[in-house]
Amino acid sequence: DAGVTQSPTHLIKTRGQQVTLRCSPKSGHDTVSWYQQALGQGPQFIFQYYEEEERQRGNFPDRFSGHQFPNYSSELNVNALLLGDSALYLCASSSWTENTEAFFGQGTRLTVV
């Protein structure tokens, strides 16, 4: 079991550009959530996907959007990048129907210059 995998591991983008981050959930999980973690802070919830629909959303602007595919993998898209979007982006997978632990990937470090 490969666990939760994220790609790429590191990314450098220029202000104003767009970026796509990818996540494959742990085998047996059907729900994917995305978090943003600024340096020295706890992760902040961006949104959650289940059955290819956004189910919950945190306090993030519409520049942040996502998608879930039939195989449960997910993408996070950020448009019009700002310097403040520089952070570690974490993907978590879980089961929609079972109240069990969430598993996280290793994250994607995004740097906006």
Add this chain to the structure above:
Amino acid sequence: KQEVTQIPAALSVPEGENLVLNCSFTDSAIYNLQWFRQDPGKGLTSLLLIQSSQREQTSGRLNASLDKSSGRSTLYIAASQPGDSATYLCAVDNQGGKLIFGQGTELSVKP
């Protein structure tokens, strides 16, 4: 609005010491509480999950307790080792999978 606070923000102890990390939350209507470990620049590793109906969970040298009525959880680490050095995060789920995290406690265990 759920708020999670972790105290202390940083902790340095000598190897072999037993220690307690604290987590408090403002809304007691939670599904579960989860403790994570994070090494610098890395993702989160799940340590323990406590369901809302449980009072504690144990895994090896780790023991986590939950007191919903007072909005508190503690993570007890026995016989600390230098390899335990990391940031420890607690997170509560009171909205079906949306985790609210504390700021973390940065632990340093000195040989």
